[in-house]
Amino acid sequence: MAAAGMDSSPQNSSSTGRSSAVDSALGSLALEDENPITPIAAHGDLVLHIEHEMVGSRAHAGFRVSTAALKQHSRYFERLLQAGRFGEGNAVEALQRVLREQYQSLAEAPASELPVIRVQDVGRISVVKSFTTLCADFLYILHGRDLQTLPPVTNLANLTIVADRFDALEVVRSYVGRKKILRTIDGKTTAKADGALSEEKVRQRLLVAIMLDHPPWMERYSARLIVKGWVGREADLSSPLWWDLPSRIEEELAYRRECVLETVQSLQSYFLGVYASRERQCKLGYDSSAQCDSYQLGEMVRFFVRCGTLKLQGGVIDINEPTEPFAGDATFLLDTLRQVPEYQIDRHHSHCGIRTRLLPLLDLVAECxxxxxxxxACWTDAREQYEWMDARKPLLWKRQDFALRTQGHGNKHADLRAMFTATERDWGS
Structure with a gap:
């Protein structure tokens, strides 16, 4: 079948100068559906037909576009439409040559006679209200045209996925930056609304930050995913891309979350260890007593068990299933530990317990x-030195050597990583 709207008979081919070889090459490109063609470039020289498998259906959309614009801003289309490389590029060039002989300009040719290129799959997008609108927004940007409205974050995230699919992130990144779209979204979002964002909304923002290189969103929302515990689940490849963040970021966030929980748990282990040791912790001076330490140890164990951070079990044989990691907000976990009372064995033994020693350490972790x-910047320019996943763990981290506020940019990253990834931690001052 020839290109839509053109007769593939030998007589017609000879009258227009089009060879049967061109007819054959364009047969697979013909537009066979009845969807209207959206004019992205009113005088474009190509029809782009996009198909995508949606949940329970298949979406179609057709657009009149400029070959030059596609090739200039999308490496995918530059390769696809390059003459001599793929059959599509050769066929498009051949029919455009024929149409130039038939019309003074390709702008005069009706869309029904233009060559048609079909592409399938626009990436791991979510279900959208209008597939045509999503693709049109992407193509408008490629053609240097402004979008009619400010896209919501969900639309923007889907748009970046489409741009990534067609290797055109640079032009979308430039457009979003030039139009200050992300800054405008921040300006319209109150602190209360931002703090109440769902996991999906946070992930959408983080994906946009990754794809479009927006550092404020990258640091803010990656930290929120770690702290909230919204990481570490097995990826579903049928879900939108923001549920499986690219560039190993999903794995990095899950690992950082694991390190945070292990660090908080090390505080509990540290105090249990020092009060169970032979070193006296009672603060009464000459009258300090082992009985006070034993009392504090018992109350400490009871508190940790009651708030769910400690589980007692026998050491002769393990008959229990492994405990699932804490799945909630890490700040809630810290606030729970802050409720530890200042136990006193009698009125003379003040500040012998862990409260006055634990609270500053919890504040330190919260600040970190x-x-x-x-x-x-560090993830892009110096990932091997910056990432946590493959870094060598320090054998021992000491609280007395840590000064977060006085560190420079690179040293702060290194010291934070050392604290959260250390094999052992000495929380003593």
Missing amino acids: LLHIGICT
């Missing part, structure tokens, strides 16, 4: 969580 997100 503010900086636990992924730094775009």
Whole structure:
């Protein structure tokens, strides 16, 4: 079958100068559906037909576009339409040559006679209300045209997925930056609304930050995923891409979350260890007593068990299933530990327990969580030195050597990683 709207008979071919070889090559490109063609470039020289498998259906959309614009801003289309490389490029060039002989300009040719290129699959997008609108927004940007409205974050995330699919992120990144779209979204989002964002909304913002290189969103929302515990699940390849973040970021976030929980647990282990040791912890001076330490140890164990951070079991044989990691907000976990009372064996033994020693350490961990997100510059320019997953763990980290606020940018990242990934931690001052 020839291109839509053109007769494939030998007589017609000879009258227009089109060879039967061109007819044959364009047969698979013909537009066979009845969907209207959206004019992205009113005088375009190509019809782009896009198909995508949706949930329970297949979406179609056709667009009149400019070959030059596609090739200029999309490496995918540059390769596809390059003459001599793929059959599609050769066929398109051949029919366009024929149409130039028939019309003074390709702008005069009706869309029904233009060559048609079919592409399938626009990437792991979500279900959208209008597939045509999504593809049109992408093509408008490729053709240097402005979008009619400010895209919501979900639309913007889907748009970046489409741009990534067709290797055209650079032009979308440039457009979004030039139009200050992300800054405008931030300006319209109150602090309360931002704090109440669902996991999916946070992930959409983080995907946009990754794809479009927006450091503020990258650090802010990657930290939120870590702290909230919204990481570590097995990826579903049928879900939108933001549920399986690219560039190994999903794995990095899950690992950082694991390190945070292990660090918080090490606080509990540290105090259990020092109160169970022979070193006296009672603060009464000359009258300090082992009985006070034993009392504090017992109350400490009871508190940790009651708040769910400690589980007692026998050591002769393990008959229990492994405990699932804490799945909630890490700040809630820290607040739970802050509720530890100041136990006193009698009125003379003040500050012998862990409360006055634990609270400053919990504050330190909470402050470090503010900086636990992924730094775009370091992740891009020095990933091997910056990432946590494959870094060598320090054998011992000491609280007395740690000074977060006085560190420079690179040293702060390194010291944070050392604290959260250390094999052992000495929380003593």
